[in-house]
Ligand SMILES: *[C@@H]1O[C@H](CO)[C@@H](O)[C@H](O)[C@H]1NC(C)=O
Ligand SMILES: *[C@@H]1O[C@H](CO)[C@@H](O)[C@H](O)[C@H]1NC(C)=O
Ligand SMILES: *[C@@H]1O[C@H](CO)[C@@H](O)[C@H](O)[C@H]1NC(C)=O
Ligand SMILES: *[C@@H]1O[C@H](CO)[C@@H](O)[C@H](O)[C@H]1NC(C)=O
Ligand SMILES: *[C@@H]1O[C@H](CO)[C@@H](O)[C@H](O)[C@H]1NC(C)=O
Ligand SMILES: *[C@@H]1O[C@H](CO)[C@@H](O)[C@H](O)[C@H]1NC(C)=O
């Protein structure tokens with residue numbers, strides 16, 4: 001269950017919900033809850049596990065904790081997961097030292113040319129820092145990994161760096177090596193990846209370069225990760241039924257303590273949740289505290305607004321967009337006309353034309369024309385479909401075409417911007433081409449067509465944000481712009497598990513496969529972040545995040561609607577080479593995040609437990625959330641006022657050259673016109689690491705109520721362009 005676009009998750013997601021409700025009933029109304037207790041106490045005599053046992057004993061009144069304690073978090077932060085009744089849950093939430101108690105839920109798991117597209121060319125053409133790159137370890141929290149994959153071969157790697165404290169707990173049939181330096185399992189299936197998702201994401205972030213890979217010839221070339229010389233440690237938290245939050249927190253607890261340099265996590269809820277109830281926000285906070293950046297996927301619930309997940313400012317949140325390589329699958333009709341559809345079709349039917357049968361005319365008795373046109377399973381009369389190419393008005397046909405005897409399928413696709421793989425010859429058409437196809441079928445006595453093998457095209461219209469990529473605004477911290485950036489996440493070829501299915505009900509076994517989703521864009525940015533870190537090993541997570549955001553290319557808006565605004569791409573498209581040399585960065589420390597959380601109205605007591613520091617949310621350290629020193633600037637206005645003024649306070653740190661002068665420039669964006677004043681408008685940095693503050697005042701009137709209004713602030717010294725989007729919005733009308 002992945003953050004794969006249009007995924008096969010519909011069925012399995014229902015399965016997850018179903019399983020949860022079943023177990024809740026059979027287990028005497030006990031449910032697994034996560035009891036989050038913030039930072040670990042620094043007291044030498046503090047023993048987390050015995051504290052967890054004591055708390056459990058106290059609230060349950062039982063002496064045996066058999067079957068109660070599911071997990072203790074004790075290496076990087078404090079807490080536990082336990083089976084509790086509703087009344088026990090209420091009692092434990094009131095106990096001293098407990099930040100939050102939330103139910104264990106199931107989360108969803110959300111190339112060849114993509115790195116070239118991003119400007120990170122192969123071999124000597126890219127500047128590398130090999131020694132540091134090889135000392136960098138990427139923690140991949142996902143569905144496990146395929147240790148035999150060439151993408152993770154240890155050939156040519158020396159022993160892991162000394163700082164590494166991880167383990168390879170794979171059992172007999174799972175061996176790590178000097179590339180795959182660690183593996184842990186939280187699912188009781190073993191760390192082997194049987195779905196393929198974790199193998200795909202890990203190889204995209206840091207896989208070796210492997211030549212001559214393809215999906216049955218499609219997308220052929222060299223597959224590689226962003227930092228091929230880096231090491232990988234895999235943390236398996238997902239199975240076919242999903243990824244549980246209690247496992248996920250355990251993976252963070254270990255990954256941080258094991259000594260990973262960066263965490264990539266392509267998993268999420270469908271929508272954002274409150275920070276204290278969100279295992280990824282919690283895990284990533286403690287990772288940030290230890291200098292580890294967490295990169296996560298924005299989610300696949302687009303293009304509707306308010307769908308972005310992973311919205312905490314200490315997470316780098318990634319949207320998905322296209323590259324200049326696209327896959328198309330042509331359909332040639334009996335009359336010679338060609339329709340250009342989308343799919344990843346490796347089946348070669350040699351151009352032979354077969355009879356077409358439209359779902360509507362293959363209907364069993366008792367089905368409405370509409371249902372039959374959509375190819376609802378019970379509606380198709382097998383004897384009318386057998387040996388023909390089935391034509392459907394909706395994607396459900398892709399699933400069942402083969403089982404009703406069709407030789408291939410052509411269907412209208414709700415996502416004409418993405419090529420999906422199917423277990424039979426298939427092509428997905430947009431609405432217009434579907435119409436031509438239907439009118440051809442209806443005008444012919446014996447309509448026929450051929451579905452060709454997929455071709456690779458060069459598409460200049462890129463990058464375009466994928467329709468599935470989740471959109472802002474941020475529903476939790478409304479003044480923090482999310483997603484942060486976009487990266488390639490459409491039609492990505494990467495390593496796969498031979499045990500997995502390249503598409504639903506697919507019996508083919510492959511070592512490399514094509515997938516789309518924010519699951520695929522996230523490890524690209526993790527690779528970029530690792531690449532930046534190899535040149536700046538001492539940089540904090542916020543410095544790396546800032547470098548990636550302020551050097552991103554401005555994505556050109558297309559059309560109206562929030563789909564083509566900062567709510568879909570944040571600061572823009574990542575540029576790994578530019579990110580090495582950002583000139584200036586917006587730095588954030590733990591104390592800044594605490595001040596932000598004070599401003600979000602978290603109490604001092606809660607924040608003290610989370611941070612482990614003696615926190616007081618006083619006037620002095622409490623900031624308006626929009627004044628967090630974030631690399632983008634965003635404010636939600638309360639509406640009604642015709643004219644408005646908003647200010648943002650920011651501080652820049654010079655990481656470029658001494659004696660540099662930056663001038664500010666404002667470039668208009670879209671929506672209502674914003675007047676932007678920057679004070680001071682020129683910043684002079686005498687030395688490296690020097691900090692300078694400035695204020696941005698945005699005024700305007702009659703704010704557009706359908707799309708956010710934006711501008712760009714650019715600090716320029718003649719060499720470095722430090723760009724931040726400024727986004728002001730009132731409300732967003734749901735486009736669905
Ligand atoms: C070990 O794993 C490999 C790769 O998946 C598999 O082919 C083999 O059957 C496994 N052997 C055992 C003993 O489980
Ligand atoms: C992929 O295969 C085609 C056909 O064999 C060939 O023309 C092309 O050069 C190959 N591309 C790469 C990147 O290897
Ligand atoms: C299925 O189609 C065949 C052939 O057209 C027809 O004889 C049969 O009655 C149909 N069955 C149903 C259930 O519609
Ligand atoms: C190129 O990409 C754009 C944007 O995703 C898409 O609309 C267009 O159909 C693509 N062109 C082809 C020939 O596939
Ligand atoms: C925090 O509380 C203050 C005072 O009640 C309120 O004005 C403000 O909007 C709240 N902030 C957030 C982020 O909820
Ligand atoms: C923002 O900056 C201005 C000018 O430096 C200063 O007067 C103001 O107090 C700052 N506001 C906050 C909330 O830091």
Ligand SMILES: *[C@@H]1O[C@H](CO)[C@@H](O)[C@H](O)[C@H]1NC(C)=O
Nearest residue numbers: 657658659660661685686718
């Ligand atoms: C600083 O830069 C200015 C303008 O580029 C130059 O004239 C001056 O000599 C520089 N000063 C130092 C100390 O490098």
